[in-house]
Amino acid sequence: MTLPPLLLALDYGGTKHTAALLIRGEQVWLAQARAYSPPGADATYDQATMLRLARGLLAQNPGRLAAIGVSFGGPVDAARGIVRLSHHVPGWEETPLRDRLQAEFGVPTAVDNDANIAAFGEWRFGAGQGCASLLYVTVSTGIGGGWVLGGRVYSGADGMAGEIGHIVVRPGGAPCVCGKRGCLEAEACGPAIARAAQERLALEPEAGAGLRDRVGGNADAVTAQHVAEAAAAGDALAAEVLAAAAQALGAGLGGAINLMNPERVVLGGGVTKSGDRWWQIVRETARDHVLPQTRVQIAPAALGDDAPLWGAIGLAEAHA
Numbered sequence: 001m002t003l004p005p006l007l008l009a010l011d012y013g014g015t016k017h018t019a020a021l022l023i024r025g026e027q028v029w030l031a032q033a034r035a036y037s038p039p040g041a042d043a044t045y046d047q048a049t050m051l052r053l054a055r056g057l058l059a060q061n062p063g064r065l066a067a068i069g070v071s072f073g074g075p076v077d078a079a080r081g082i083v084r085l086s087h088h089v090p091g092w093e094e095t096p097l098r099d100r101l102q103a104e105f106g107v108p109t110a111v112d113n114d115a116n117i118a119a120f121g122e123w124r125f126g127a128g129q130g131c132a133s134l135l136y137v138t139v140s141t142g143i144g145g146g147w148v149l150g151g152r153v154y155s156g157a158d159g160m161a162g163e164i165g166h167i168v169v170r171p172g173g174a175p176c177v178c179g180k181r182g183c184l185e186a187e188a189c190g191p192a193i194a195r196a197a198q199e200r201l202a203l204e205p206e207a208g209a210g211l212r213d214r215v216g217g218n219a220d221a222v223t224a225q226h227v228a229e230a231a232a233a234g235d236a237l238a239a240e241v242l243a244a245a246a247q248a249l250g251a252g253l254g255g256a257i258n259l260m261n262p263e264r265v266v267l268g269g270g271v272t273k274s275g276d277r278w279w280q281i282v283r284e285t286a287r288d289h290v291l292p293q294t295r296v297q298i299a300p301a302a303l304g305d306d307a308p309l310w311g312a313i314g315l316a317e318a319h320a
Contacts, residue, residue, distance in 0.1 A: 006030070006063035007320065008105075009312035010050055011071040011114065014088035014141040017046060019053040020309045021061055024320065027125070031057050032309075043091030051104065067320035068101055068109040069312030071117035073142070077159050078112040084159075087142060087177040108319040114138065114308045115162055116153045118268060118301070119146030121311030126302035127266045135262040136301070137164055139249065140269035142177075143185040147260070164256055165189070169248050187248040190224035190271050197227045197241045210235030228274035242274060246281035253282070253298065254289025261294060268301030 005024040011017065015037055021030040033053040037046065058065060074086035081098020101109045112120075119128075119136030128134040134148040143165030147154040154161050165185035166178050173182030174192060186192055201208050201219040211230040215221040230238035253265060267282070279300075287296045303310050 003062055003064045005066040005320070006058075006061070007066060007313050007316040008054060008058070008068045009071070009309040009316065010054060010068065010101075011117075011308045011312065012046060012050060013073045013114070014086070017050050017053065018305075018309060019050065019057055020306075020313075021057050021063075022313055023063065024066055024317065030063075031061050033057055037089075041089060043086070043089060043095065046089060046092075047100075054105075065105060065107050067107050067316040068105060069117070069314065069316030069319070070097065070101065070109065070111040071114040071308035071312045072097065072111060073114045073144075075160060075163075076111055076113045076116075078110070078116070078153075078155055079159070081109065081111045083111070110315045110319045112153065112155075112311075112315060113144065113146065113159075113162070115144030116146035116155065117311035117315060118303075118307035119148050119162070119266075119311065120153050120314050121303055121307045121309070122266045122268070122301055123148040123151075124314045125310045126307060127299050128264055131263045133260070133262045133264075135162075135164075135253075135256055135260065135265045136307070137249075137253065137265065137267050138269040138307075139189060139267060139271040141190055143189050143249075143269075145256070147262075164252055167252050167255060169251050184248060184252040188245040188252070188271070193224040193227050193241060193245045193271065194222050196244065197222050197238060200237055200241060204237065208235060208237035211238045224271055224274070228278070231277070232275050239277070242278055243281055245271075246274075246278045247285045250282045250285025251289055253286040254296075257286060257290050257294055257296060263295070263297070265296075265298045266301050267298060268304065268307050270305075272300060 009020045018034045020032040075084040083095040086092040098111045122128040137145045145162035145164035168182045170182035174186040176183035176186035227238045231242045
């Protein structure tokens with residue numbers, strides 16, 4: 001009996017890790033496994049967790065592993081397969097992740113930044129199919145971006161293209177994990193929305209009743225999801241906080257659209273589930289910031305949270 005060739009996709013995130021198997025040539029997952037990280041997790045914990053997930057999938061699904069594609073949530077030197085760092089998890093600095101995985105599993109392995117990989121996944125399998133140029137932006141724990149130009153991921157001279165989250169949209173604004181202030185990530189990602197809401201609740205004790213009710217009066221427990229839900233239910237403070245984040249994102253997207261004029265922009269990540277009003281503000285603000293002759297086609301990701309996994313499959317296929 002000939003064992004089917006398997007492709008393994010690994011997605012290292014800031015708060016969760018996912019492994020998935022696919023029989024080469026198919027477009028339905030054979031199996032997936034996911035684990036969430038506890039507070040204070042480091043690179044050693046992350047790697048041990050991912051290896052456990054991957055080994056478990058391979059043990060339960062007979063086949064011949066052909067290649068591995070890896071999505072990593074942070075800057076990556078894709079040509080050398082080295083993780084430069086994680087902005088959210090300590091201990092990943094200059095980690096030769098490709099070589100370690102190749103040594104562990106004995107098959108070709110390719111590694112790239114999660115936003116680049118998700119961009120490739122959406123272009124190949126999702127909302128970017130048929131586009132010659134695509135900007136993908138993930139809005140979640142952080143904000144990252146990836147370009148697909150002419151059917152290939154564009155990484156830039158130093159492998160850092162697409163880092164739209166670190167464009168300054170509000171000089172002197174909120175501090176960012178990169179060390180600057182007012183970066184798009186610091187103004188519009190999930191934790192930024194939560195932080196802005198917490199600050200408003202502390203300053204305005206009579207406002208935000210609907211939002212306060214959702215967290216039992218504990219403002220420190222507010223998340224971006226709470227803000228989105230309260231805004232949808234009519235809480236004015238939550239709606240203002242969400243709108244400010246959407247405006248910041250729209251401004252950042254407008255600048256990127258003016259610079260590269262992509263055929264389509266695809267947005268993914270948990271914050272994109274914030275409701276119709278969030279999408280409306282993002283699109284309107286982006287349109288206000290671009291030249292009148294420029295197309296502004298901003299679409300939701302078709303692959304959802306699986307976009308990095310599908311991109312990793314595409315990467316694995318290319319190296320199998």
